[in-house]
Amino acid sequence: MNKKESLIKVIENNGGIAKTSDFVASGINKYEVAAFCKEGVIERVRRGIYQLPKSNHITEEQWIREILPQGIICVESALFHYGYSDFSPRKWSIAVPRTATRAVKNIEEFPMKAYYIQKDFLDMGKTTSNFNGVMLPIYDRERTICDCFKYRTKLDNEIFNKAVNAYAADKKKNLVNLSKYAKEMKLYTKVMNVMEVLING
Numbered sequence: 001m002n003k004k005e006s007l008i009k010v011i012e013n014n015g016g017i018a019k020t021s022d023f024v025a026s027g028i029n030k031y032e033v034a035a036f037c038k039e040g041v042i043e044r045v046r047r048g049i050y051q052l053p054k055s056n057h058i059t060e061e062q063w064i065r066e067i068l069p070q071g072i073i074c075v076e077s078a079l080f081h082y083g084y085s086d087f088s089p090r091k092w093s094i095a096v097p098r099t100a101t102r103a104v105k106n107i108e109e110f111p112m113k114a115y116y117i118q119k120d121f122l123d124m125g126k127t128t129s130n131f132n133g134v135m136l137p138i139y140d141r142e143r144t145i146c147d148c149f150k151y152r153t154k155l156d157n158e159i160f161n162k163a164v165n166a167y168a169a170d171k172k173k174n175l176v177n178l179s180k181y182a183k184e185m186k187l188y189t190k191v192m193n194v195m196e197v198l199i200n201g
Helices: 003-013 020-025 030-039 060-067 075-081 098-105 141-150 157-169 175-184 188-200
Strands: 043-046 049-051 092-097 112-117 126-131 134-139
Touching (some): 020 030, 060 134, 075 134, 092 098, 098 112, 141 157, 141 175, 175 188
């Protein structure tokens, strides 16, 4: 397989979008990538990210994976994903480290609402899930519910109430993790008061 074929294969294997580092890992150096770009074999969509020419089928999910690998799907988007909300958010709710302000400001490829999280809490409850064929980091059910309490004032009452009720009725809930996260996030009393009523009521 020649370099050009390898290059195209890398993009295809990555679902239509690839980074310079993906090419380098396949033995194509950045100068060759730049040359292929000049020839029109591939096109640069933003710094260090390439696609095949005329392919406008990059999904928002793919953009999130490539541009914001440190982001974690949270709050409204996570509620919708778990079926705790019927409201399909117009923007992606994504938790990012507080150091990511600049990266977030430069994002134009997808609509997002950033939640800046301190380092100690960023990975708590982090897992991955399938979003239209793309695996993305997302907070688990319990962390999502704790975040609902944490950002209570930012959430619509109806969304909050539906979310806690749906969680209480969810067979997949894990109350041990819920109380563990709630303690660490200093939300224990708030979370447990509401949950005990819903679960035992």
